Amino acid sequence: METLRGRVWKYGANINTDVIIPGRYCHLTDPQELAKYCMADLDTEFVDKIKPGDIIVAGPNFGCGSSREVAPVSIKASGIGAVVAPSFARIFYRNAINIGFPIFESSDAYDEINEGDEVEIDPDSGTITDLTTGKQYQAKGFPEFLQQIMARGGLRGYAEEVLASRTQA
Amino acid sequence: MGLTISEKILARHAGRDSVEPGEIVMVDVDVVLANELSAALAIDEFKKIEGAENILRPDSAVFVPDHFTPNKDITTAKLVQRVREFALSQNARWFEVGRAGIEHCVLPQNGIVGPGQVIIGGDSHTTTYGALGAFSTGVGSTDVAVAWAIGKTWLRVPPTFKVTYHGQLQPWVGGKDLILYTIGRITVDGATYMAMEFHGEALAGLPMAGRFTMANMSIEAGAKNGIFHVDDVTREYLASVRHTSYTEYSSDPDAHYEHEIEIDASQIEPQVAFPSIPENARPVSQAGDVKVDQVVIGTCTNGWIEDMREAAQVLRGHHVAPHIRCIVVPGSQEVQRQMVKEGLMEIFMDADCIVSTSTCGPCIGGHMGVLGEYEVCLSTTNRNFVGRMGARTAEIYLANPAVAAATAVAGHIVGPDEVVGRRAAA
Ligand code: SF4
Numbered sequence: 001m002e003t004l005r006g007r008v009w010k011y012g013a014n015i016n017t018d019v020i021i022p023g024r025y026c027h028l029t030d031p032q033e034l035a036k037y038c039m040a041d042l043d044t045e046f047v048d049k050i051k052p053g054d055i056i057v058a059g060p061n062f063g064c065g066s067s068r069e070v071a072p073v074s075i076k077a078s079g080i081g082a083v084v085a086p087s088f089a090r091i092f093y094r095n096a097i098n099i100g101f102p103i104f105e106s107s108d109a110y111d112e113i114n115e116g117d118e119v120e121i122d123p124d125s126g127t128i129t130d131l132t133t134g135k136q137y138q139a140k141g142f143p144e145f146l147q148q149i150m151a152r153g154g155l156r157g158y159a160e161e162v163l164a165s166r167t168q169a
Numbered sequence: 170m171g172l173t174i175s176e177k178i179l180a181r182h183a184g185r186d187s188v189e190p191g192e193i194v195m196v197d198v199d200v201v202l203a204n205e206l207s208a209a210l211a212i213d214e215f216k217k218i219e220g221a222e223n224i225l226r227p228d229s230a231v232f233v234p235d236h237f238t239p240n241k242d243i244t245t246a247k248l249v250q251r252v253r254e255f256a257l258s259q260n261a262r263w264f265e266v267g268r269a270g271i272e273h274c275v276l277p278q279n280g281i282v283g284p285g286q287v288i289i290g291g292d293s294h295t296t297t298y299g300a301l302g303a304f305s306t307g308v309g310s311t312d313v314a315v316a317w318a319i320g321k322t323w324l325r326v327p328p329t330f331k332v333t334y335h336g337q338l339q340p341w342v343g344g345k346d347l348i349l350y351t352i353g354r355i356t357v358d359g360a361t362y363m364a365m366e367f368h369g370e371a372l373a374g375l376p377m378a379g380r381f382t383m384a385n386m387s388i389e390a391g392a393k394n395g396i397f398h399v400d401d402v403t404r405e406y407l408a409s410v411r412h413t414s415y416t417e418y419s420s421d422p423d424a425h426y427e428h429e430i431e432i433d434a435s436q437i438e439p440q441v442a443f444p445s446i447p448e449n450a451r452p453v454s455q456a457g458d459v460k461v462d463q464v465v466i467g468t469c470t471n472g473w474i475e476d477m478r479e480a481a482q483v484l485r486g487h488h489v490a491p492h493i494r495c496i497v498v499p500g501s502q503e504v505q506r507q508m509v510k511e512g513l514m515e516i517f518m519d520a521d522c523i524v525s526t527s528t529c530g531p532c533i534g535g536h537m538g539v540l541g542e543y544e545v546c547l548s549t550t551n552r553n554f555v556g557r558m559g560a561r562t563a564e565i566y567l568a569n570p571a572v573a574a575a576t577a578v579a580g581h582i583v584g585p586d587e588v589v590g591r592r593a594a595a
Pocket of ligand 1: 235533550
């Protein structure tokens with residue numbers, strides 16, 4: 001996967017899916033439409049201030065709350081390149097993997113990286129480099145099965161392989 | 170070493186003798202739930218899966234349109250239309266408005282979910298069915314689409330967090346109070362990725378309604394699933410909904426638990442979770458003076474008939490305070506029918522409550538009771554996040570149905586004894 005690079009926007013702990021994409025917009029299904037309301041109830045300036053490739057660094061339990069897949073979909077469509085957090089709520093974690101959106105687990109990165117820093121991430125090794133401070137952090141690795149899913153760009157590729165092997169059998 | 174109930178169910182569905190926490194397994198799925206929101210995205214995704222034309226096992230796919238139904242506006246009407254067409258064309262199980270209600274009440278009441286099953290749903294509160302001894306968890310829309318296509322899903326086997334409740338419950342204390350208290354103690358990420366397994370003699374007499382509420386809100390502690398063992402209360406309930414063939418699993422005595430806590434439930438008072446996170450729980454007697462504008466009783470967390478009886482017991486012979494709107498939302502059409510039969514409708518209406526059709530509506534700030542700027546709401550729902558029920562500046566408190574009813578009468582947050590006691594004295 002390609003190297004990710006962007007400016008950091010920092011948020012606190014327990015950022016829940018209701019503030020990432022409020023329920024009143026959840027009937028939307030078009031990613032570009034959803035992107036317009038990304039973080040609407042957390043940071044009203046979010047969509048205007050971010051640039052493609054920027055990176056969110058947030059506190060533990062990122063994405064807690066509902067199962068809405070539109071949460072990672074709206075973040076991905078907003079142009080954000082990745083989210084780094086000490087931990088992710090589990091449905092957000094699996095949704096991100098299933099749609100092929102890069103997430104990285106690191107407590108040190110959250111503690112030390114400042115808003116506005118320029119950060120580079122190597123998705124294959126999980127190495128996070130803060131170009132502003134020169135410090136490096138190592139994100140937790142993903143289990144092999146999940147790496148395979150991500151390498152296929154999401155869960156759909158996996159399902160297609162299963163279906164193909166069934167028709168052959 | 171022995172296995173927990175969650176591990177046993179997952180092992181069985183993975184075609185294995187045992188599984189270990191942390192490993193990722195592909196499991197067969199017995200029921201795949203979707204509401205109109207998760208279904209809409211899942212349908213788009215399903216259509217993109219090469220080689221998938223039909224849902225592999227249509228009778229396992231259940232659709233309940235409940236979030237914005239009866240359709241709130243043209244956009245949501247179109248969305249439901251699209252989902253309806255898909256579900257019917259696939260011969261899946263479609264629960265139309267008027268024969269349904271909120272998904273997490275509809276599935277148990279129709280005998281669709283039961284012990285030993287693996288259930289996934291495009292809704293985080295799919296954890297509800299763990300009350301029946303199932304492994305049940307919320308997933309995203311891509312997971313739903315893939316489960317339709319191949320009948321399987323991937324799961325990381327969760328370590329188990331055992332919570333044991335000792336002692337006898339105080340009056341007016343139910344499942345809602347136990348779970349709010351527990352979340353207050355372990356915090357909203359206290360059980361992240363884990364299975365919460367509920368034990369203890371305090372739960373023995375707890376009706377299914379209270380167990381559903383606890384399993385429902387296990388996600389509010391970050392859990393992957395919440396699970397109870399099957400007992401006579403469960404068996405009786407399953408018989409009443411004609412769910413007759415199932416396998417009961419139970420944790421081995423030497424099963425491994427990642428965490429264990431013991432709670433003296435006899436010390437727990439009715440709880441109130443303060444804004445804006447469910448872990449801000451405190452006893453109602455320490456709520457202080459909190460004036461409210463709206464009270465919501467019901468939805469999927471406390472919308473069962475037992476909950477309605479409890480609220481009615483408090484409201485009978487009283488009136489909702491003049492400045493308050495009290496909205497009652499039965500969990501399903503079935504619950505509403507029973508409310509009519511038992512005369513509860515009349516009690517609510519005489520008390521000046523409005524009884525809504527069964528819908529998620531106010532719980533997600535969708536319709537039927539959206540909060541305005543700086544309004545305060547006490548609700549029996551499960552989340553008090555910022556903006557959840559309407560305006561960002563609105564504040565939400567969570568409590569059980571009896572506290573909600575008492576608050577509606579008093580105009581500020583109080584426990585039920587203050588209202589019921591007042592009547593007895595009069
Ligand atoms: S009532 Fe609320 S919590 Fe329950 S399913 Fe509906 S939106 Fe979700």
